């Protein structure tokens with residue numbers, strides 16, 4: 500047996516060691532058939548899917564679900580679905596539209612086992628645009644309905660209240676093409692969460708938020724309040740950028756970071772990005788594990804290692820820039836390039852900015868007066884962005 504093959508089979512053995520205790524009990528009655536299938540699949544493999552309820556949608560989702568954004572082909576997704584992972588998150592614009600096609604291939608023959616979440620781009624606000632997006636998503640995913648349709652990347656609560664956008668979503672629900680509505684946010688997250696939590700019409704059922712061990716307490720509090728109000732919280736960016744760091748030696752902080760997020764029971768599920776089988780194994784093995792003191796130590800060391808460049812995406816610096824540069828979005832683009840190693844995603848995120856809010860503006864500034872609440876050197880970051888995205 501080759502070394503690679505041997506390692507794969509070891510991974511598989513390690514991955515398959517979990518039992519199937521209490522799956523149906525954890526599942527409750529709603530969605531039971533979907534969960535029974537997952538449990539049956541799990542009994543064949545020995546994995547234990549662990550479920551939580553996605554807020555008022557009532558969907559029982561695996562706590563480790565599938566973030567498809569970075570997955571270049573469908574095999575890891577197929578394997579995840581066959582092992583019981585039952586929620587997948589994609590978006591209209593990931594990989595310039597190709598990501599939904601990849602998810603669609605993995606869903607073939609498995610649609611009844613998996614809840615599908617996708618997103619309409621930030622520029623889509625009119626009925627016509629949203630209808631077009633949904634039709635395109637359905638055709639790329641090769642499915643008849645979307646479980647959770649999210650408004651992509653809200654930077655304030657305003658977009659959640661655009662009447663035409665809401666009318667479009669309601670009409671799509673009436674047509675049976677969308678079941679639940681959600682929002683996603685990386686910037687001003689506490690404000691966005693507050694807006695949809697305080698919405699007396701309870702229009703949005705799901706919020707996909709950036710949440711990890713480096714998150715501000717205000718985000719944790721907003722998540723708790725939203726979850727209490729019945730909003731299903733899905734966590735992304737759980738790895739705080741996924742940076743590789745020599746400071747940790749051979750130790751990976753990824754499982755510890757995921758456990759940190761899942762110990763917060765206000766989170767229904769996390770959607771770590773999984774590019775291959777090894778990432779799938781590493782992430783799904785966390786289901787049912789507890790955060791340990793050792794994990795805390797690993798995360799402390801990781802936090803220290805990334806502190807010179809990790810941006811919390813909190814946007815607190817933006818009012819201090821006289822030119823209104825979108826510093827947090829620029830920093831997120833840099834993170835996609837440097838942490839995730841995904842230049843295509845970095846470029847497409849950066850390209851969504853208008854020129855007058857991009858790092859281009861900084862070339863006319865003799866001195867950067869913008870100040871980071873967490874001590875980052877913003878001038879250096881903007882210079883890096885100009886080099887990366889010139």
Ligand code: SF4
Nearest residue numbers: 820861864867868869
């Ligand atoms: S250099 Fe700093 S202050 Fe000047 S535009 Fe850029 S971010 Fe704003």
Ligand code: SF4
Nearest residue numbers: 811813814816871872
């Ligand atoms: S640069 Fe600093 S203040 Fe600005 S978004 Fe990042 S962490 Fe927040």
